[in-house]
Amino acid sequence: MSYDVNGATIEHDEEGYITNLSEWSKELAGIIAVAEDIDMGEEHWAVVNFLREYYEEYQIAPAVRVLIKSIKKSMGPEVGNNKYMYELFPYGPAKQACKIAGLPKPTGCV
Amino acid sequence: MVSTVYAVLFYIATLVLVVGVVMRVINYARTPVPLKIVVSPAPRTRKGVWFRMFREVTLFESLFKSNKWIWLFGYLFHFGMLLVLLRHFRYFQRDVWGWVEIIQPFGIYAGFAMVAGLAGLLFRRIFQQRIRYISDPSDYLMLLLFLGIAGSGLMMKFVNHVDIIAVKAFMLGLMRFQIGEMPRDPILMIHLGSVVSLMLIFPISKLMHAPGVFFSPSRTQVDNAREKRHISKWAAELPDLPEGIPEKKEG
Amino acid sequence: MASLDMDAKGGPKFVGDPLKIPQIECGAMADSKTFAAYPVHNEDLGFPGELLDNWKEVAIAKIGELADKNRAFKVYLDACVKCGACTDKCHYFLGTGDPKNMPVARQDLLRSVYRRYYTFAGKYFPWLVGARDMTREVLDEWYTYYHQCSQCRRCSVACPYGIDTAEISMAARDILDSVGVGQKYCNEIIAKLKKTGNNLGLNPKALRATLEDLEEDLEEETGIAVKLPLDVQGADILLITPSADFFAEPHIEGLLGYAKVFHASGVSWTISSYASEAANFGMFIGSYENMREVSWRIRQAAKDLGVKRIVFGECGHAWRVGYSFLNTLAGPFDFLDQNYPIPQHIMEFTSDAIDDGLLKIDKSRNDEFVMTYHDSCNVARGSSMGRKQGGQFDLPRKVIKAVCNHFYEMERDTIRENTFCCGGGGGLLTDDLMDLRIKGAKPRMTALQQVTEDHGVTHMAAICAICKTQFSKVMPKYGYEMDNVMSVHQLVANAVILDGQETEADVATAEDTP
Numbered sequence: 001m002s003y004d005v006n007g008a009t010i011e012h013d014e015e016g017y018i019t020n021l022s023e024w025s026k027e028l029a030g031i032i033a034v035a036e037d038i039d040m041g042e043e044h045w046a047v048v049n050f051l052r053e054y055y056e057e058y059q060i061a062p063a064v065r066v067l068i069k070s071i072k073k074s075m076g077p078e079v080g081n082n083k084y085m086y087e088l089f090p091y092g093p094a095k096q097a098c099k100i101a102g103l104p105k106p107t108g109c110v
Numbered sequence: 111m112v113s114t115v116y117a118v119l120f121y122i123a124t125l126v127l128v129v130g131v132v133m134r135v136i137n138y139a140r141t142p143v144p145l146k147i148v149v150s151p152a153p154r155t156r157k158g159v160w161f162r163m164f165r166e167v168t169l170f171e172s173l174f175k176s177n178k179w180i181w182l183f184g185y186l187f188h189f190g191m192l193l194v195l196l197r198h199f200r201y202f203q204r205d206v207w208g209w210v211e212i213i214q215p216f217g218i219y220a221g222f223a224m225v226a227g228l229a230g231l232l233f234r235r236i237f238q239q240r241i242r243y244i245s246d247p248s249d250y251l252m253l254l255l256f257l258g259i260a261g262s263g264l265m266m267k268f269v270n271h272v273d274i275i276a277v278k279a280f281m282l283g284l285m286r287f288q289i290g291e292m293p294r295d296p297i298l299m300i301h302l303g304s305v306v307s308l309m310l311i312f313p314i315s316k317l318m319h320a321p322g323v324f325f326s327p328s329r330t331q332v333d334n335a336r337e338k339r340h341i342s343k344w345a346a347e348l349p350d351l352p353e354g355i356p357e358k359k360e361g
Numbered sequence: 362m363a364s365l366d367m368d369a370k371g372g373p374k375f376v377g378d379p380l381k382i383p384q385i386e387c388g389a390m391a392d393s394k395t396f397a398a399y400p401v402h403n404e405d406l407g408f409p410g411e412l413l414d415n416w417k418e419v420a421i422a423k424i425g426e427l428a429d430k431n432r433a434f435k436v437y438l439d440a441c442v443k444c445g446a447c448t449d450k451c452h453y454f455l456g457t458g459d460p461k462n463m464p465v466a467r468q469d470l471l472r473s474v475y476r477r478y479y480t481f482a483g484k485y486f487p488w489l490v491g492a493r494d495m496t497r498e499v500l501d502e503w504y505t506y507y508h509q510c511s512q513c514r515r516c517s518v519a520c521p522y523g524i525d526t527a528e529i530s531m532a533a534r535d536i537l538d539s540v541g542v543g544q545k546y547c548n549e550i551i552a553k554l555k556k557t558g559n560n561l562g563l564n565p566k567a568l569r570a571t572l573e574d575l576e577e578d579l580e581e582e583t584g585i586a587v588k589l590p591l592d593v594q595g596a597d598i599l600l601i602t603p604s605a606d607f608f609a610e611p612h613i614e615g616l617l618g619y620a621k622v623f624h625a626s627g628v629s630w631t632i633s634s635y636a637s638e639a640a641n642f643g644m645f646i647g648s649y650e651n652m653r654e655v656s657w658r659i660r661q662a663a664k665d666l667g668v669k670r671i672v673f674g675e676c677g678h679a680w681r682v683g684y685s686f687l688n689t690l691a692g693p694f695d696f697l698d699q700n701y702p703i704p705q706h707i708m709e710f711t712s713d714a715i716d717d718g719l720l721k722i723d724k725s726r727n728d729e730f731v732m733t734y735h736d737s738c739n740v741a742r743g744s745s746m747g748r749k750q751g752g753q754f755d756l757p758r759k760v761i762k763a764v765c766n767h768f769y770e771m772e773r774d775t776i777r778e779n780t781f782c783c784g785g786g787g788g789l790l791t792d793d794l795m796d797l798r799i800k801g802a803k804p805r806m807t808a809l810q811q812v813t814e815d816h817g818v819t820h821m822a823a824i825c826a827i828c829k830t831q832f833s834k835v836m837p838k839y840g841y842e843m844d845n846v847m848s849v850h851q852l853v854a855n856a857v858i859l860d861g862q863e864t865e866a867d868v869a870t871a872e873d874t875p
Contacts, residue, residue, distance in 0.1 A: 014396050014545075015792065058567035063608045066574050082610065082844070094609070095792070107550050108560030109640060109676075109790055109826035110609040134439075141432040144649055146685045147525065149517045149742050151751040151778060158750075166521070176519035177446040184444065184521075234445070239385050241445035243460045244469065246491035248482070249443050314481040319522055322440035327433045328514075329523035333745055335685045336702050339692045344430055345649065351657045355635050355665045 003031050017098075017105045024052075024102030032100045036091070043079050044088055044100075046071060051101040061098050061106050068093075113292040116302060117284055123309035130313025131321060138325040142342035152333040159332050166329065179234065187227030187256070193220035194263070201274075201281045218267060224260045228253055252315070255304055262301035272298050376814050379775050379807035382449045383458035390459040395508045396793050398543035405552035406651055409541035416540035417495050421478050423536045424471075428479060434532050437524040438475045441465060447516040447526075452781045453509050456800035461506045464516035464526040470503055471533050504542060507533040509797055511787035512645065513738035518778050530787070531647025538646055546791035547642045551651055558658065559604035559638035565592070568634055571607050579617060583862045587624045589616070593631035595667050598623070600632050601659055601683070601704070602674025603639045603826035611848050612829055615675050618850025621857045622711050626719045630672075636662035639679035640826065644686075645788035653690045656682065659704075660691040669697055671704040675848055677825030678786065680706060681743035706746050708756045708824065711853060715763050721858045724766050730820045731767040732852070733812050734758060735805065735832075736780035737825035754778075757824055757849055764856035769816040775808040783823070785831030799835050806839040822849045 003010045003018070005028050011019045016035060018024060029048060033040045040048075050070050054062045062070075064085070072080025089096040094106050153159045165171045170188075174181045197217025199210045232253045235241050266272045276293045283290035292298070311317070324330065332338075400410025413419055428435040447464040449455070454462040461467060469491065476483030476492035483492030493499065512527035537543065550560045557564060563571070572589040579587040590596060600623075606616040623630045636658040643652030663671055671694075673683045683704045688694065694703045702709065714720050734757060746752035754777045762768055775781050784801030812818040823829055823846060832846035858864055 058564070058570060060561065060563055060567045063571055063574075063613060064610055065578075065613050066571065069574070069578075086843070104562075106561060106608065107546075107553060108608075109603055109605040109830050110561065110612075138432060138436055141428075141435055142430060143432045144430065145689055147433060147528065147743075148685070149514055149523055149525065149778075150745050150753065152745075154745075154750055170521055172519065172523070173444070173446055173521040176450070177444075180444050180446050231444075238445065240382075240448040240460070240463060241443070243385060244443050244445060244448065244463065244465045246443070247488065248490045251489070311482075316440070316442045319440040319442050322436050323522045325432060325436045326440065326523040327436075328517055328525045328528075333750070335688055336704075339688045341689055341692075342430075345653075345689070348650070348653070351654065353661065353664060355661050 003028060005031060015099070015105065018102050021102055021104065028102065029100050036096060036100065038089065038096070038100070043075065046075055047085070047088065047093060047097050048101040051097055051103055055101070055103050061094060061103050064094050112294060112299070113280065114289055116292055117289040119306045120284055123306045127309040127312050134313055134318060135321050138322070142344060143327045143331070144342045144345050146331055146335040146340050147327050148331045148333045149328040150333055152331070154333045156332055159330060163324070163330060166323065179230070183227045183230030183234070185227070186223045187231060190220040190224030190227055193217050194224060194260070201278045202285060204282060221260060221264050221267070225257065225264065228257050228260065232257070248315070255308060259301060259304045259308065262297050262304065265297050266301065270295070270297055376810040377807050379772055379781070379804045379811065381455070383455060385460045386458035387460060390457045390462065390509060390797065391505060393505055393509060393794065393797050395789070395791060396545040398545045398548035402545065402548040402552045403538065403541060403543040405555065406538070406543070406548055406648070408538045408543060412541045416500070420500070420536050420540050421495055423539050424475055425479060427532050427535065428475070431532070433525065433528045437468070437528060438472050440522045441468065441472070441524055444521065446521065447519045450516045450519045452513070452515070452784060452804045453511070453797065453801045456784070456803040457797070462509055467506055467510055468524070468526055468529045470499070470506055471529055474499060500537070500542065503533050504537060507537070508544060508789065508794070511738070511782045511785070511789055511801070513782035513786055514742040515738065515779065515781065518742060531644070534645070535647035538648065544788065547646050547788040551642050551646070551655065554638055554655060558635050560640050560642070561604040561608055563604055563607060563637060565634035568607060568637055572632070575613065575617060579620065583859050585859050585862055587620050587859070589620050590631040592634050592666070593629070596629045596631035597668060598628055598630035598670045598672050599663050599666060599668040600630055600672050600674060601636060601639045601679070602632070603676035603679060604637060605826035605830060606674055609830055610833065611844065611846060611851050612826055614851035614854060615848025618848065618854035619674060619707050621854050621859060622714055622720065622850070625721070625857060625859055626714045631666060631668070633662035633666060635665070639673055639676040639683070641679060641682045642788060644678055644682055652682065652686065656687055656690040659687070660694070664696060670701050671697065672710055673704050673706050675707065675824040675826065675850060677737035677739040677827060681739040684744035707850065708760060709746050711760050711850070712747065712756045715760065721860070722764055722856045723858055723864070724764055724856055726856045727765040727852050728767070730765065730847070730852070731769070731816065731818045732761060732765050733769050733771050733809065733818045733821050734761055735783065735821050735823045735828060736776055737823055737828050738780060738782045738786055740824060741778055741780045761822060761849060761852060764852045769812050769818055771808040771812050775804065781805040781808070783825070783828040783831040784835065786827050790827050790831055798831060799838050802831065802835040802839070806835070810839065820845050820847050822847045822852060824849050
C-alpha cells in the first residue's frame with residue numbers, strides 16, 4: 001500500500017492516509033486527489049493549505065466549523081459554507097481533505 | 111424384572127434431576143455479575159423486579175410483546191403441562207388433596223392444550239424458515255420427547271386404558287422404597303420411559319432455561335446503579351488505579 | 362406495500378414497512394471485514410499484538426474464564442431454547458437478510474464452541490446440539506459477524522429470558538482481543554484516549570483553541586459572553602461530553618446548547634482536558650479493565666478540579682457507561698455533592714432548568730423544523746434518566762416539546778424500548794463498514810420516511826454522537842440531507858434567549874417604535 005511520487009514510494013494505510021506525515025508534498029497531494037477522483041482547484045488548495053497550517057500549530061485537524069469559518073474569511077461565504085465544502089470534498093472535508101493534506105484520519109464518533 | 115428396571119431408573123433420574131439442577135443453580139448463583147446490565151426500562155426497586163419477574167413467568171410478557179404465535183403455542187404448552195403435572199399429584203398421594211381432585215378434569219383438557227402447543231412449536235420449527243435455520247437436532251428431539259410423553263399419556267386416558275390403581279400403587283411404593291409391580295402396558299412403559307429420559311437430560315440441556323430465567327441479570331437486577339454501588343468480588347480485587355492526574359503531578 | 366425505491370425521483374414515494382422481514386440470504390454479509398488493529402494498538406490495550414501461536418488453547422480457556430467471571434455470559438449461553446422470538450429483531454438482519462445476523466444465530470457462533478468444550482452434551486454428542494470445534498474458520502467467522510452487532514439490545518427486550526446478545530458479542534470481542542485479533546477502529550481509539558484523553562486525539566492546546574473559537578461564535582450570535590470553560594478549578598459542574606462535540610456537525614451545535622443552558626442557569630462549569638471524552642469504547646470490546654481505565658479518568662479529573670457534580674453530554678453508549686457502570690468502575694463518588702444524581706445527564710439538567718423557569722424560550726425559532734426523535738439504543742435500553750422509570754424516553758421528548766412546536770412520533774415498534782439502532786453503534790462507525798451501516802440504518806430510515814410522508818417531518822433529533830454521525834452519513838442514501846439529523850440541544854440552543862440577548866423581535870419592535 002503506497003503512493004508513487006516521482007519514483008519515491010510513500011506508504012499509506014488501508015484507506016489511503018499516509019503513514020509518515022513528513023513525507024507529504026504538493027505532488028503527493030495531487031496524486032492522492034487523483035486517487036480520490038478530485039480535480040484540485042484553487043478552492044481545494046485553500047482548504048488543504050489551511051488544514052496543514054492548522055495541523056502545524058495544533059497537531060490535529062480543525063473542526064469542520066473552524067475550517068469553514070476560516071475559509072469564509074479568506075474566500076467569502078460562497079465558498080465558506082458546509083454545502084460547498086461537501087461539493088469540493090464529497091466524502092467530507094474532515095476526512096477526504098485531511099487525506100489529501102497528509103493529515104491523520106480524524107478518529108472517534110466523527 | 112421390568113418393575114425393578116423402571117424403579118431403579120426412576121431413582122437414578124430423580125437423583126440426577128435434583129442434584130443436577132441444584133448444582134447448576136448453586137453455580138449460577140455463585141457466578142459473579144460484574145456490571146449492572148438491566149435492560150431498561152426496568153424497575154428501580156426490588157419489589158418492582160419481583161413484579162416484573164412474576165409477569166414474565168406467569169404471562170410470558172416479553173414473549174407476548176415480541177411474537178404472538180410463539181407466545182400462544184409456548185403458553186399452551188407450558189401451562190397445559192403445569193396443570194397436567196399438578197393433576198399427576200394424585201399418583202403420589204395416598205389421600206389426594208382437595209384441589210388436586212378439583213383440577214382433575216381440567217388437567218385432561220390441559221393435556222390437549224399441551225399437545226396443541228407442542229405441535230404448533232414443532233410446525234413452526236419445521237416450516238418457518240428462520241427458526242429452521244437456528245434449530246439443531248436436539249431442538250426437534252426435545253419437542254418430540256414432550257409430544258411422546260403427552261401423547262402416550264392421553265392415549266392411556268382415551269384409547270387404551272391402563273390400570274391406574276396399579277400404577278398408583280407402584281408409585282406410592284417407590285416413594286417408600288418398596289418396589290411393587292408395574293403394569294406391563296407398552297404405552298405406560300413408553301410414557302414413564304420418556305419421563306425418565308426427560309428428567310435425566312434436564313440439567314444438561316436447554317431445559318435449564320426454567321431455573322435460568324431467575325438468574326438472568328438483564329431482568330433480575332434492580333435499576334439503581336447511581337444510588338447503590340454494584341461491585342463484584344473479582345472486580346473489587348483489581349489493582350488500584352492512581353488518584354489524581356499523573357501528568358500534572360510530574361509537570 | 363411497495364418496497365423502498367431509493368432511486369425514485371424526489372425520494373421514495375411508497376414507504377415500506379420498517380419491520381419488514383427479509384427472506385434469508387445465506388452468506389450475504391460473509392465478506393464484511395472490518396480492518397484489523399495494528400499490533401501496537403492491541404499492545405497498548407494489554408492484548409497480544411498478533412495472533413498467538415497457541416491461540417486456540419487461549420481462546421478456549423478464555424471462554425471458561427468468562428463463564429466463571431460473568432453470570433450473564435454463562436446463563437445466556439445455557440438458557441436459550443431457540444424459540445425464534447428474536448430472529449426478526451436485529452436491524453442488521455432486517456437490512457441484510459444474512460441469517461447469521463439473527464440474534465440467536467449470532468450467539469450460536471460462540472455458543473456452539475462453548476458447548477463443545479464446556480457442556481456434557483457438546484463434549485459427547487456434538488452433532489446433537491450443534492457443537493463445533495474451535496478452528497481458524499470459526500475465529501474468522503466471529504470476527505466477521507461479531508463486528509456486525511451494534512450491541513443495541515433490541516433482541517434482549519424480545520427474549521423471554523432477557524438473553525442479551527450484546528453480552529455475547531462483547532465477550533466474543535474480548536476473546537478475539539485476548540488472542541491478538543483486535544479491530545482497528547476500536548483499539549486505535551482506546552489507545553489514543555489513553556494518551557490524549559479523548560477519541561479524537563485532541564490535545565489541550567487544540568481543545569482550548571476550539572472552545573475559544575466557539576465562544577467567539579456565541580458572542581457574535583447573542584451579544585453575550587457565553588463561556589466554554591476549560592480546566593477551571595473549583596467549578597461546580599464537570600461536563601463530560603463526547604469529543605465529537607468539539608469537532609463534528611451537528612454535535613457542536615449541541616455543545617453550544619449545553620453552554621447556553623449552563624449560562625442561563627447561572628452555574629459554574631468546566632470541561633476537563635484530561636477527561637475530555639464521554640465515549641468509552643472499552644465497553645464495545647467487552648474489556649472490563651479497559652473500560653475501567655477509561656472511566657477512571659473522569660474520577661481523576663473530578664477530584665483534581667474539585668467539582669461538585671458530573672454532567673454527561675449527548676452520547677449514547679457513554680450514558681450507558683455513565684448511568685449503569687460509572688459507580689461500579691470508578692466509584693464511590695463520596696467526594697461529590699450527594700444531592701444530585703452521580704452522574705447526571707444534560708437532559709436531566711435542562712429538564713430541571715425548564716421546570717425551574719430558568720430558561721427563556723421562544724419555540725417559534727424552531728418553526729422551520731418538523732421534528733421526530735430517535736431514541737438512541739444505549740440510552741433507551743441501557744440507562745435511565747430522571748426520577749421515574751422510563752425517564753430516558755420522556756425527558757428528551759419533554760425538552761424537545763418545550764422548544765419546538767412541531768413534533769411527531771415514529772412507528773410505535775421503532776421507538777422507546779423498541780427503538781432501532783442507527784446502524785453505526787457498538788464500534789461499527791467506521792468507513793470500512795459503510796455497506797453494513799447503510800443496510801443497518803434501513804429500518805430506522807424507513808420509519809422516518811413514514812413520518813415524512815404522513816406528517817411532513819423534516820428533521821430527526823438524537824442524543825448520541827454515534828447516531829448523529831451515522832445519520833449525517835447515511836441519510837443522503839435515503840433521500841435526506843446530511844443536516845436533517847440534529848442534536849436535541851441544538852434545538853434548545855435555537856430556542857433559548859439569554860438574559861440581555863438582543864433578538865430579531867427586539868430589533869423589529871425597536872424599529873417600529875417612533
